[in-house]
Every structure is written in C-alpha cells, then in structure tokens.
Amino acid sequence: MTNSTPTHAPVSSGSFLLGGRSAKGLFTPELFTEEQRMLRQSIRDFLDREIHAHYQLFDSKEGIERGPALLEKMGEMGFLGIGVPEAYGGFEADFRTQLAFGEVAYAAWSFGLTIGVQTSLGIAPLLLYGNKAQKDKYLPGIVSADRKSCYCLTEPTAGSDANSGKTRGVLNEGGTHYILNGQKMWITNSGFADLFFVFAKIADDEKLSCLIVEKDFGGIRLGAEEEKMGIRGSSTRQVFFEDVPVPVENLLGERGKGFKIALNVLNTGRIKMATTVTGTAKRAMGYAARYASERQQFGQTLDQFDAIQAKLSGMAQRIYAMEAIAFRIGGQIDDACAQLIRDGMDPQQAEQKAIASYAMECALAKVHNTEADAWITDESLQVHGGMGYSAETPIETMYRNQRINRIYEGTNEINRMLSIDMLLRKAMKGQLPLLQEATKAHQAIQAGNWLAEGANNERSYLRNARTLALAIMALVGERLLPTLKQEQQLMLALSDVFTELFALESVILRGEQQSKDRPELREALTKLQLVHSRGIIYQSLRTIIPRVAEGSERSQLLDALLQLEGAGMVPVIPTHRTVALAVQEAKGYPFSS
Numbered sequence: 001m002t003n004s005t006p007t008h009a010p011v012s013s014g015s016f017l018l019g020g021r022s023a024k025g026l027f028t029p030e031l032f033t034e035e036q037r038m039l040r041q042s043i044r045d046f047l048d049r050e051i052h053a054h055y056q057l058f059d060s061k062e063g064i065e066r067g068p069a070l071l072e073k074m075g076e077m078g079f080l081g082i083g084v085p086e087a088y089g090g091f092e093a094d095f096r097t098q099l100a101f102g103e104v105a106y107a108a109w110s111f112g113l114t115i116g117v118q119t120s121l122g123i124a125p126l127l128l129y130g131n132k133a134q135k136d137k138y139l140p141g142i143v144s145a146d147r148k149s150c151y152c153l154t155e156p157t158a159g160s161d162a163n164s165g166k167t168r169g170v171l172n173e174g175g176t177h178y179i180l181n182g183q184k185m186w187i188t189n190s191g192f193a194d195l196f197f198v199f200a201k202i203a204d205d206e207k208l209s210c211l212i213v214e215k216d217f218g219g220i221r222l223g224a225e226e227e228k229m230g231i232r233g234s235s236t237r238q239v240f241f242e243d244v245p246v247p248v249e250n251l252l253g254e255r256g257k258g259f260k261i262a263l264n265v266l267n268t269g270r271i272k273m274a275t276t277v278t279g280t281a282k283r284a285m286g287y288a289a290r291y292a293s294e295r296q297q298f299g300q301t302l303d304q305f306d307a308i309q310a311k312l313s314g315m316a317q318r319i320y321a322m323e324a325i326a327f328r329i330g331g332q333i334d335d336a337c338a339q340l341i342r343d344g345m346d347p348q349q350a351e352q353k354a355i356a357s358y359a360m361e362c363a364l365a366k367v368h369n370t371e372a373d374a375w376i377t378d379e380s381l382q383v384h385g386g387m388g389y390s391a392e393t394p395i396e397t398m399y400r401n402q403r404i405n406r407i408y409e410g411t412n413e414i415n416r417m418l419s420i421d422m423l424l425r426k427a428m429k430g431q432l433p434l435l436q437e438a439t440k441a442h443q444a445i446q447a448g449n450w451l452a453e454g455a456n457n458e459r460s461y462l463r464n465a466r467t468l469a470l471a472i473m474a475l476v477g478e479r480l481l482p483t484l485k486q487e488q489q490l491m492l493a494l495s496d497v498f499t500e501l502f503a504l505e506s507v508i509l510r511g512e513q514q515s516k517d518r519p520e521l522r523e524a525l526t527k528l529q530l531v532h533s534r535g536i537i538y539q540s541l542r543t544i545i546p547r548v549a550e551g552s553e554r555s556q557l558l559d560a561l562l563q564l565e566g567a568g569m570v571p572v573i574p575t576h577r578t579v580a581l582a583v584q585e586a587k588g589y590p591f592s593s
C-alpha cells in the first residue's frame with residue numbers, strides 16, 4: 001500500500017480565515033482511491049461479522065472479555081498497522097487513508113474504542129517520537145496485538161490540567177532505572193494492556209516526560225473496571241504504579257518534553273475522533289431513516305411527515321459537513337508532510353510536525369463533529385419515539401455511547417479555548433497575517449463599504465461573515481488580549497464562529513469540486529449548511545459584540561450583523577424536502593464511500 005493519493009502544495013493552518021481557497025487540492029471522500037475503498041470494505045465486512053451483528057455483547061463487560069482475542073484477530077489480518085511503516089509489519093498508509101479506514105473501524109460500538117487506543121493513542125507516542133531501538137522492540141508487537149497498549153495521562157487531580165500530574169519517576173542509585181510511583185485514572189484498555197505509555201515527571205522536574213512501561217516490569221496494580229453510562233464493553237480502570245523499575249532507555253523522546261508528546265498524540269486522536277463520529281452518525285442516521293420508512297402513524301409512514309423529513313435532512317446536512325471537514329484536514333496533513341519530506345526532513349519528524357501544524361483545525365473538527373454526532377443520535381432516538389427509549393433498540397446504546405466523545409481527548413470547552421489560543425499565538429508570531437487582515441476588515445466596516453455582493457449566496461455570505469468576524473477579532477486583540485484567559489465565554493463564542501466559517505467553506509468547496517455529481521442535492525446541502533452556520537455565527541457574534549464595543553461603535557457592529565443576517569434568504573422548507581427525498585431513497589445518508 002499506499003500514499004496513493006497525489007499531494008498538493010500545503011496551505012497554512014488558519015488560512016481559511018483569510019479566504020481565497022479553491023477546491024483544487026481539497027481532499028474529500030469522493031476522491032477515495034480504489035485501494036482506500038477496498039480497505040474500508042474489508043474492515044466493514046470484518047466488523048459486520050464480528051461486532052455489529054451482536055452489538056449488545058459490546059454494551060456489557062462481555063465486550064471487554066472479548067477485546068483481546070478480537071484485537072489479535074485484527075492484528076493477524078493486518079488491520080492494526082495501517083499507518084505503521086512496512087518495516088514494522090504495517091501498511092505505511094498516509095494520513096488520509098488512516099482516516100478513511102478509521103471512519104469505519106472505530107465506529108464499532110465500544111470495541112471501536114479498543115481498536116482506537118491500540119492503533120492511535122496506544123501507538124502514536126512510539127510511532128512519532130520513539131527511537132529506532134524502541135520501535136524495533138515494541139512496534140511489531142503492537143501491530144500484531146501480541147502487546148496491547150494504553151495511554152496514561154489523566155490522574156485523579158489532573159484531568160484537563162494534565163500537566164499537573166503527580167506521577168513521578170526517580171533515578172535509582174545505579175542510574176539504570178527510573179523508579180515510578182503514582183496513579184492514573186480512566187485508562188482505556190488498561191484491563192488487558194501489557195504496555196503503558198505513562199506521562200510522569202522525573203525527579204523534581206516541573207514538566208512531564210513520557211515513559212514506556214511494560215507490565216512485566218512489576219509493580220503495576222489495577223483498579224476495578226469502572227461502571228460507565230456507555231461504552232461498557234471497553235475496559236476503563238485506574239492504574240497504580242508502585243515502585244515500578246523502568247529502564248532509562250525507555251524514556252520516550254526527550255526528558256521534560258512529554259507534554260508536547262501528549263498533546264501531539266491528542267491532535268491525531270482528535271482528528272481521528274472527528275472521522276469516527278462521522279461513521280457512528282451515519283449508522284444512527286441509517287437507523288432513523290429505516291425506522292421512519294417502516295413505522296406507520298395516522299395511516300402513513302413517519303418519513304412522509306414534513307417534520308420527520310426535516311430531521312432526516314438535518315442529519316444529512318451535518319454528516320456532509322462532518323466528512324468535508326475531517327477529510328479536508330487529513331489531506332492538508334499529508335500535503336504538509338510530503339512538503340517537509342521534499343525539503344529534506346526525516347519522515348517521522350515530518351509527520352510529527354505536519355500533525356502539530358494543524359492542531360487548531362484538529363481541535364475544531366473534534367468539537368464540531370462530536371456535537372453534530374450528538375445531535376444526530378439524539379434526533380435519531382426521537383424519530384424512534386418510545387422505541388428509541390427501549391434498551392431493545394440499538395439507538396438507545398448509541399445514545400449512551402456517544403456522550404463520552406465531548407469529554408475525552410480534551411473536553412469540548414478546552415478544545416474550543418485551545419483553538420483560539422493557538423490561532424492568536426500564530427497571529428502574534430507573524431505566521432499568519434491575521435492581525436493585518438483583521439485591521440483591514442475593521443476599517444472596511446467603519447467605512448460602511450464592507451458587504452460584498454455576489455451571484456452565489458453562500459460564497460458572498462462566507463466572505464462577509466469572515467470580514468465581520470475578523471473586524472470583531474481586531475477589537476478583541478486591541479482591547480482584551482492581556483486578559484483573554486479570563487474571557488472564556490468570549491473565546492467559546494469566537495471559536496464557534498471560526499468553526500462554522502471552516503465548516504461552511506469546506507462544504508462550499510466540496511460542492512464546487514463535485515459540481516457534476518448530483519448537483520441539486522449538493523446545492524441543497526450547501527444551502528442548509530449556510531442556514532445552520534449563519535444561525536450559530538449570528539448568536540455568537542451577538543454575544544461578543546457588546547463585550548468588545550460600546551456606544552456608536554457597538555451600534556455600528558450590531559447593524560452590520562443584521563445586514564449580514566438579512567442578506568440572501570434560503571427557502572429552508574422546500575430545501576429540506578429535496579434532501580429528505582434523497583435520504584428516503586437511500587434509506588440513510590445519500591452518499592456512499
């Protein structure tokens with residue numbers, strides 16, 4: 001396999017706020033290669049047989065018991081090393097292929113999480129930061145599942161504030177081992193793991209390091225399996241380290257650089273989660289569409305009712321955007337990585353750097369897609385009526401399972417604030433001409449000549465919304481920058497504006513790239529995305545404006561917001577009906593990949 005998709009000149013992170021991006025070079029599911037489609041089909045067949053057919057088992061601790069053997073089976077079939085170099089038994093696939101695979105593989109009830117940790121959080125530290133000896137020793141075992149791995153960052157007193165962990169390794173007298181003591185919490189796969197990537201401080205260090213810890217070193221004790229609301233077939237325990245002797249050569253990367261490793265591994269986890277939930281959302285939508293096509297009330301099937309049609313259409317609109325966002329980022333990561341390799345960088349470093357450079361987009365995608373999935377799952381349950389509340393239906397399990405997605409891999413609040421922080425840092429360092437553009441936008445609004453008209457509603461809305469958002473950002477930068485950390489509500493709202501600008505642009509570009517394939521349906525989905533994004537942008541900017549401006553300046557900005565809101569109305573009701581027809585025909589999401 002692979003690296004089969006051509007790469008393009010990289011675009012910088014955050015550049016979606018500057019405009020000017022064309023559909024050229026955009027990666028979308030429509031561009032999956034034959035190889036990628038075959039890979040998706042083979043994992044789909046495996047999971048249909050092994051997991052989906054008896055999903056109930058994975059809603060209980062029985063799923064945990066089955067986990068190790070199933071992982072080994074996947075290892076034998078080569079499914080656990082998609083992004084791993086061939087030299088270590090993997091497929092050496094590029095990042096977009098890993099996402100294409102993950103959308104199917106990780107959307108496998110609670111077993112998806114078991115696979116996710118083994119192939120993402122439980123391998124990425126080594127893959128991205130390990131030295132040759134460490135990789136030679138451990139990678140083949142993880143790829144075959146002879147070794148089951150887990151990622152140990154969170155502690156009872158260190159959750160979102162992960163850097164404050166107390167787990168500590170102290171060098172022994174001989175200088176041969178770190179003696180590790182501490183406690184980790186909520187560790188996925190820990191019940192059967194034999195390899196632990198542990199984030200701990202060494203001696204009196206203030207910063208974290210990362211250690212590779214084998215269970216066989218001795219001194220590891222596990223808590224009981226947690227009783228959870230959902231993902232009950234996934235192992236989650238506390239892990240206690242009691243004088244565990246860790247050889248010094250098992251320090252991963254540099255001492256004191258563990259937090260950087262933890263964060264970059266979470267970047268990959270976040271974008272992978274954005275595709276995972278796209279997969280689960282498609283399943284939830286499929287259940288809703290099929291149920292609505294069978295269940296009769298008032299002498300007709302539910303999907304004949306206008307209200308139900310709008311729900312099904314809303315699901316399609318969100319999934320179309322989820323795909324557009326996640327795969328766009330996957331493509332950008334590959335493009336950046338390929339460029340760094342062309343510039344002479346070692347492939348491992350290039351991958352690290354490429355992923356880190358899109359950390360902001362990974363955070364936005366995690367937030368957008370997990371929240372879209374939550375909405376879809378909730379509405380799918382609603383379409384099922386009372387049956388949706390019954391433990392007999394799969395949507396009830398999905399509803400409980402999805403709730404965790406907004407909590408782990410960084411809560412959605414933390415990810416929102418992180419994205420703004422990262423964007424501003426980039427702008428302050430001059431890596432993105434955001435401040436200059438923001439000042440220009442503010443001047444245009446003051447001059448009253450900022451509204452660009454265009455034949456295309458969505459494009460002109462996007463351009464105008466970007467101008468207004470940047471103008472407001474100029475005021476945030478000018479007036480609140482030193483105290484921004486205390487302005488959390490503002491940061492959350494700003495992050496929502498940027499996320500919607502990114503989502504809308506991704507959907508518009510996807511439609512332009514695929515303009516010959518089902519143009520009416522794509523146009524309808526783009527219009528619905530406009531309505532959706534516009535609503536969020538309006539509410540968010542209304543929250544921000546009174547915080548950054550007063551008097552006549554505030555009135556001017558609120559007027560500008562009303563102008564933005566009023567331009568280019570969309571006939572929402574018939575547009576939903578158009579999309580709903582396509583959903584009825586497909587009995588689910590109307591595009592297959």
Ligand SMILES: Cc1cc2nc3c(=O)[nH]c(=O)nc-3n(C[C@H](O)[C@H](O)[C@H](O)COP(=O)(O)OP(=O)(O)OC[C@H]3O[C@@H](n4cnc5c(N)ncnc54)[C@H](O)[C@@H]3O)c2cc1C
Binds near residue numbers: 154407410412488
């Ligand atoms: C089922 C499950 C599996 C998990 N798997 C793993 C794993 O494999 N490995 C691992 O290391 N961890 C794992 N975790 C831990 C997970 O990553 C953390 O739960 C998550 O990071 C949140 O930390 P916390 O639970 O301590 O919440 P807290 O940090 O206490 O947050 C509580 C609330 O306060 C908010 N908050 C926190 N700080 C701020 C702030 N500065 N400003 C505003 N709001 C704030 C949060 O957004 C949240 O709403 C798992 C958790 C669960 C439940």
